[in-house]
Amino acid sequence: KAGVTQTPRYLIKTRGQQVTLSCSPISGHRSVSWYQQTPGQGLQFLFEYFSETQRNKGNFPGRFSGRQFSNSRSEMNVSTLELGDSALYLCASSLEVAGGGTDTQYFGPGTRLTVL
Amino acid sequence: GENVEQHPSTLSVQEGDSAVIKCTYSDSASNYFPWYKQELGKGPQLIIDIRSNVGEKKDQRIAVTLNKTAKHFSLHITETQPEDSAVYFCAASITPDGQNFVFGPGTRLSVLP
Numbered sequence: 001k002a003g004v005t006q007t008p009r010y011l012i013k014t015r016g017q018q019v020t021l022s023c024s025p026i027s028g029h030r031s032v033s034w035y036q037q038t039p040g041q042g043l044q045f046l047f048e049y050f051s052e053t054q055r056n057k058g059n060f061p062g063r064f065s066g067r068q069f070s071n072s073r074s075e076m077n078v079s080t081l082e083l084g085d086s087a088l089y090l091c092a093s094s095l096e097v098a099g100g101g102t103d104t105q106y107f108g109p110g111t112r113l114t115v116l
Numbered sequence: 117g118e119n120v121e122q123h124p125s126t127l128s129v130q131e132g133d134s135a136v137i138k139c140t141y142s143d144s145a146s147n148y149f150p151w152y153k154q155e156l157g158k159g160p161q162l163i164i165d166i167r168s169n170v171g172e173k174k175d176q177r178i179a180v181t182l183n184k185t186a187k188h189f190s191l192h193i194t195e196t197q198p199e200d201s202a203v204y205f206c207a208a209s210i211t212p213d214g215q216n217f218v219f220g221p222g223t224r225l226s227v228l229p
Contacts (some may be wrong), residue, residue, distance in 0.1 A: 004159075005149070019144055033216070033217075035219075040221075042205075042219060042221045042222060043160075043207075043219040043222075044203060044219075045216060045217065045218070056216045071164070075142065090159050104150065104162060104164070104165060105150070105160035105217065107160045107161070108159050108163075109157075109158055109159045110158075110159050
């Protein structure tokens with residue numbers, strides 16, 4: 001099975017611009033989570049989508065948003081970019097155990113976003 | 117909310133020695149604890165995980181132990197090899213109805229040949 005894929009792998013933007021990142025989960029996985037990774041803050045949870053609905057949300061401003069499509073692919077969008085948004089953005093997918101419960105997350109390679 | 121601490125932040129061992137990384141969590145409702153290995157330029161890769169109904173799990177050179185009473189869990193790597201050098205993250209689940217985790221700050225492991 002192919003793993004989690006993320007596009008693009010690298011992005012350079014300037015302050016004030018917006019950006020859209022894409023994630024394709026492992027085939028059959030229905031839950032997609034997004035994380036921001038920085039040297040100072042580590043891995044921080046952004047949000048999670050399941051069946052096209054945002055199920056959980058982390059502590060990030062409204063400039064960070066996402067969506068999930070019917071094929072489970074997900075996108076996240078960051079508007080009005082700030083220098084502090086420079087980070088590695090990671091997507092992870094989970095199968096979703098029948099009846100709920102926490103399932104193993106598998107990460108993609110990430111998108112490295114640099115804001116100048 | 118859940119808080120996960122991880123120690124040490126850096127660890128250097130000689131090839132062939134063992135390495136131990138420890139994590140503590142604060143929310144007794146957490147029930148799933150994965151460990152990830154991240155190499156430079158790559159996303160985190162799951163190496164082992166444990167659920168709250170189990171005290172220990174092994175997979176070849178890697179083992180994880182969980183003490184629910186003390187709210188801590190540890191990663192043990194035996195017979196370390198240079199390719200084990202990476203950053204290791206522990207995590208704890210925080211929502212029973214979704215895939216939501218809090219990660220520790222990471223441990224940079226260096227295995228010296």
